[in-house]
Amino acid sequence: MAQETTQQAPPSAPTAPARALLPFILPAALVGVAASLVFVGVSTAGEKLQHLLWGPLPDALGVGRSSVLWMFVVLVATGIAVGLVVWKAPGHAGPDPATVGLDAPVLPPAVLPGLVLATALMLAGGPSLGPENPVIAVNVSLAAWLGARFLPRTPGALWPVLAEAATIGALFGTPVAAALVISEALAGRPMPGRLWDNVFAPLTAGTCGAVTTALAARPTFDLKLPPLGHPRAGDLLAALVIASVAALLGMCAVRAFPYVCAAFRRLRHPMLMLPAGGVVLGALAAVGGQLTLFKGVTQVGQLARDPGGWSAGQFATMTVVKLAALLVAASCGFRGGRIFPAVFVGTALGLCAHALVPAVHLSVGVATGVLGMLLAITRQGWMSLFTAAVLVSSPGTLALLCVASLPAWLLVTGRPQMQVRQDGTPVR
Structure with missing residues (x-):
C-alpha cells in the first residue's frame, strides 16, 4: 500500500513585535545624525583646503591654476603630506586602503584623527578617490566605541551596521541607497526574523543621515540630462x-x-x-x-x-x-x-x-x-x-x-x- 507523504512548507520567520524594534530608534537616529555631520565636516574641510590650493595660492604665485606644473607640484606635495601622516600618526592612519572595502573594521579611537587628516588632505590635493571608505571607517569606529560606552545594553554588533547605513545615506542624500546595500549584505547571512525587521534600524540610521546631509549640504546627483521617454x-x-x-x-x-x-x-x-x-x-x-x-x-x-x-x-x-x-x-x-x-x-x-x-x-x-x-x-x-x-x-x-x-x-x-x-x- 503506497504511503502518501506530505511536504510542508518551512514556516516563515516570525515578525518582530513593535516593542522589540522601538528601542533601536534612538540609537539609530543618533548614529545617523552624527555620521552625517562627520561626513559633511570632512568633506567641507577638504573643499576649503582645495579652494585654497587651486585658487588663491597659485594666483598669488603667478602660476596657472590648471597648468601642468601646478598640478604636478600639488599632487606630489599631497603625496608627501599624506605620507607624513601615514608614517607618523598613531596607527598609521588606519590599515592599507587596498585591503579594505566598504565593510570597515573597528579601529581604535587614537587612529581616527590621522585617518581624517589623511582623507582631508587627499580630497584637497586632487588624487582620484572619494571620501566614502575612510568616512565609513571613522563612523563605524566612533559608533562602536561610543555605543559600548554610553549604551552598553545595545548589541555591540549593531553599531557598525548602523554607522555604515548612516554614512551611505549621508553620502547619497537618500536612505534608499543604504537600504539597498544593507539588504544586499544581509542576503547571504542567516537572519533571526523578517528582512524588514532586520533592516528597520539601519534604515532609520540611513534616513537620519540622509536628512541631516540634505539640510546641511543639499547634495544633488541629478545631471539634468534629457529624459529618455519610451525606450526603443x-x-x-x-x-x-x-x-x-x-x-x-x-x-x-x-x-x-x-x-x-x-x-x-x-x-x-x-x-x-x-x-x-x-x-x-x-x-x-x-x-x-x-x-x-x-x-x-x-x-x-x-x-x-x-x-x-x-x-x-x-x-x-x-x-x-x-x-x-x-x-x-x-x-x-x-x-x-x-x-x-x-x-x-x-x-x-x-x-x-x-x-x-x-x-x-x-x-x-x-x-x-x-x-x-x-x-x-x-x-x-x-x-x-x-x-x-x-x-x-x-x-x-x-x-x-x-x-x-x-x-x-x-x-x-x-x-x-x-x-x-x-x-x-x-x-x-
Missing part, C-alpha cells in the same frame, strides 16, 4: 553594449590592481610610496587635464552641462586617464574610496559613446556606462543600479538598466575584486 530597440542595444564595455574596462583595472599594489609595496615606506604615487598622478593629470583630478562629483556635472564641448577622443582620453588615476591612487596608499571616481569614468565613457554614435541617447550612455563601471569596481549590484538611475532621473532608463546589468554582471561575478589581502593576493 536601439536604446536597448546601446545599453547592453555600453554596460558590457564599461564592465570589461573596469575589469582591466581590477586585474591590474594587485600588480600595481605590489609595485608600490616594493618601496616599503609611506614616504616613498605616496610621493611616488603623486608623481604618477601628476603625469596622468598632464595627459588628462584638471577634470580628471579629485573625487569627480563636480567634474561629472561639468561634463554633463556641456556634452558637446569635447570630442569622442577627448572623452576617451579622460576615461582611460581617470581609471588609471583611480588605480594608482587606490594602490599607493591614499586614504579614499572608489565609488565617486568610478562614476566619473562611467560618465565619460557614456559621453564618448554618444559622441561616436549620436543616436545613442545621452541618458542611456551615461547611466549604462556608470552601471557597468560600478559593477566592476564595487561588486555592489543594488548600489550600481541605484547610482546610475539617480544620475539621469529618467524613468525610461530603469528597465534598460535592469536588462543591461545582466550581461555586465556575468562579466564581473566570480572574478577578482578591487581589493587585496595582506599578502597581496586578490579577494574574490
Whole structure:
C-alpha cells in the first residue's frame, strides 16, 4: 500500500513585535545624525583646503591654476603630506586602503584623527578617490566605541551596521541607497526574523543621515540630462553594449590592481610610496587635464552641462586617464574610496559613446556606462543600479538598466575584486 507523504512548507520567520524594534530608534537616529555631520565636516574641510590650493595660492604665485606644473607640484606635495601622516600618526592612519572595502573594521579611537587628516588632505590635493571608505571607517569606529560606552545594553554588533547605513545615506542624500546595500549584505547571512525587521534600524540610521546631509549640504546627483521617454530597440542595444564595455574596462583595472599594489609595496615606506604615487598622478593629470583630478562629483556635472564641448577622443582620453588615476591612487596608499571616481569614468565613457554614435541617447550612455563601471569596481549590484538611475532621473532608463546589468554582471561575478589581502593576493 503506497504511503502518501506530505511536504510542508518551512514556516516563515516570525515578525518582530513593535516593542522589540522601538528601542533601536534612538540609537539609530543618533548614529545617523552624527555620521552625517562627520561626513559633511570632512568633506567641507577638504573643499576649503582645495579652494585654497587651486585658487588663491597659485594666483598669488603667478602660476596657472590648471597648468601642468601646478598640478604636478600639488599632487606630489599631497603625496608627501599624506605620507607624513601615514608614517607618523598613531596607527598609521588606519590599515592599507587596498585591503579594505566598504565593510570597515573597528579601529581604535587614537587612529581616527590621522585617518581624517589623511582623507582631508587627499580630497584637497586632487588624487582620484572619494571620501566614502575612510568616512565609513571613522563612523563605524566612533559608533562602536561610543555605543559600548554610553549604551552598553545595545548589541555591540549593531553599531557598525548602523554607522555604515548612516554614512551611505549621508553620502547619497537618500536612505534608499543604504537600504539597498544593507539588504544586499544581509542576503547571504542567516537572519533571526523578517528582512524588514532586520533592516528597520539601519534604515532609520540611513534616513537620519540622509536628512541631516540634505539640510546641511543639499547634495544633488541629478545631471539634468534629457529624459529618455519610451525606450526603443536601439536604446536597448546601446545599453547592453555600453554596460558590457564599461564592465570589461573596469575589469582591466581590477586585474591590474594587485600588480600595481605590489609595485608600490616594493618601496616599503609611506614616504616613498605616496610621493611616488603623486608623481604618477601628476603625469596622468598632464595627459588628462584638471577634470580628471579629485573625487569627480563636480567634474561629472561639468561634463554633463556641456556634452558637446569635447570630442569622442577627448572623452576617451579622460576615461582611460581617470581609471588609471583611480588605480594608482587606490594602490599607493591614499586614504579614499572608489565609488565617486568610478562614476566619473562611467560618465565619460557614456559621453564618448554618444559622441561616436549620436543616436545613442545621452541618458542611456551615461547611466549604462556608470552601471557597468560600478559593477566592476564595487561588486555592489543594488548600489550600481541605484547610482546610475539617480544620475539621469529618467524613468525610461530603469528597465534598460535592469536588462543591461545582466550581461555586465556575468562579466564581473566570480572574478577578482578591487581589493587585496595582506599578502597581496586578490579577494574574490
